[in-house]
Amino acid sequence: MKMASIILVTLFLFNLVFVPSMALPFGFGFPGDYDQQQPPQDNEQNQDKNQKLVNDGNNGNLRVGFYKDSCPNAENIVAGALAEISKTNPNAIANLIRLQFHDCFVVGCDASILLDYSPTGDKVEKSSMFNGQLLKGADIIDDIKSKLEEQCPGAVSCSDTLAFSVNEGMAIAGLPRRAALGGRRDSIYSLASVAEDNNLPMPNWPLEKMVELFTRKGFTIEEMVILLGAHSVGSAHCDVFMERIYNFANTRKPDATLPTPVVNELQQICQNPGTPQFRNPPVNFDETPTVLDNLFYKNMITRNKTLLITDAHLLNDPRTIPVVQQMAGDEGLWQKRFAEVMVKLSSLNVSTGTDGEVRKTCRSTN
Numbered sequence: 001m002k003m004a005s006i007i008l009v010t011l012f013l014f015n016l017v018f019v020p021s022m023a024l025p026f027g028f029g030f031p032g033d034y035d036q037q038q039p040p041q042d043n044e045q046n047q048d049k050n051q052k053l054v055n056d057g058n059n060g061n062l063r064v065g066f067y068k069d070s071c072p073n074a075e076n077i078v079a080g081a082l083a084e085i086s087k088t089n090p091n092a093i094a095n096l097i098r099l100q101f102h103d104c105f106v107v108g109c110d111a112s113i114l115l116d117y118s119p120t121g122d123k124v125e126k127s128s129m130f131n132g133q134l135l136k137g138a139d140i141i142d143d144i145k146s147k148l149e150e151q152c153p154g155a156v157s158c159s160d161t162l163a164f165s166v167n168e169g170m171a172i173a174g175l176p177r178r179a180a181l182g183g184r185r186d187s188i189y190s191l192a193s194v195a196e197d198n199n200l201p202m203p204n205w206p207l208e209k210m211v212e213l214f215t216r217k218g219f220t221i222e223e224m225v226i227l228l229g230a231h232s233v234g235s236a237h238c239d240v241f242m243e244r245i246y247n248f249a250n251t252r253k254p255d256a257t258l259p260t261p262v263v264n265e266l267q268q269i270c271q272n273p274g275t276p277q278f279r280n281p282p283v284n285f286d287e288t289p290t291v292l293d294n295l296f297y298k299n300m301i302t303r304n305k306t307l308l309i310t311d312a313h314l315l316n317d318p319r320t321i322p323v324v325q326q327m328a329g330d331e332g333l334w335q336k337r338f339a340e341v342m343v344k345l346s347s348l349n350v351s352t353g354t355d356g357e358v359r360k361t362c363r364s365t366n
């Protein structure tokens, strides 16, 4: 399965651009620097634990006020730190929302995405090409976690640090502030192979694969469309959608469903990869990349504008179009539903009680 995924991604990489020799490494990247940090040990006991990690987990036992005794100020500490960080890093909130999605879809919301090495010596999730160089925000969590450690040593898990940060980030980005659920425990393993085992979506997937994945994770199609509204914040790099504006399905023409003004707009930012001018800048999904508004859906309805093929599918299926239309027409409704579905996402298959651990630093197990 892992090999099949690798072949799939490789084919995708080399079909992205006009000139094969100029094919860029797809931004999901191969950051080899993690390899050196992994202690080489693997034994039966560890493999059993890996199996447990993959199969186990539960969704319950999270609650508001979890740190009332052990770190009563936890949410305020996170809020203060994130407010500071967002002043100099406008991408912070988008980075964190995506980081949480990629954490929660692989095994569960257990901060396994943050580990730089796994005690088994296996490649960690972070080093997978499904995550790679375009997944950002681990350094933001390092900063916030160190503030928590200063005031409440060993109390707040990395998975709750991420969840509290995303919850606060959504408020900074315009959603009503709500109390966060706490009680998640951190994983003691992280495996790239699990990330690659059909647990993370690729931007060239057909709708059926998206539906299969989100359904397997417990989300309805409506919830999937609502979650994809996260593409209201942040950006996608040119190489992720380059095919659509220069060489769709190897036709050497843009995707016919993209209107010419949209193609022109995107070509202005993303030079043809066959030219020496080519850079790979990030392109904002919409005109308000730090605000969680419904412009992502409005752009779809009014201008047929999407960056990712997977987002474009939402306009082409009778199960998804009505949801896009509804969300485009009612920003308050989308914001309310998005906040609710994000609670569901951030509660996915969590470890609680005495499972896992509370890491002191998020990049390594204790």
Ligand code: HEM
Pocket (backbone or CB within 6 Å): 027, 091, 093, 094, 095, 096, 097, 098, 101, 134, 135, 136, 201, 202, 203, 204, 210, 227, 228, 230, 231, 233, 234, 235, 236, 237, 238, 240, 282, 308, 310
């Ligand atoms: C079919 C499902 C999805 C696919 C294929 C997908 C793919 C992508 C890709 C390719 C990028 C651009 C990465 C880059 O070039 O830097 C991206 C960005 C982003 N995605 Fe998704 N995504 C999906 C669903 C989601 C969901 C469910 C969420 C959150 C709930 C999410 C949140 C984000 C955010 C916030 C960004 C911007 C990140 C930043 O600017 O740092 N995505 N996504």
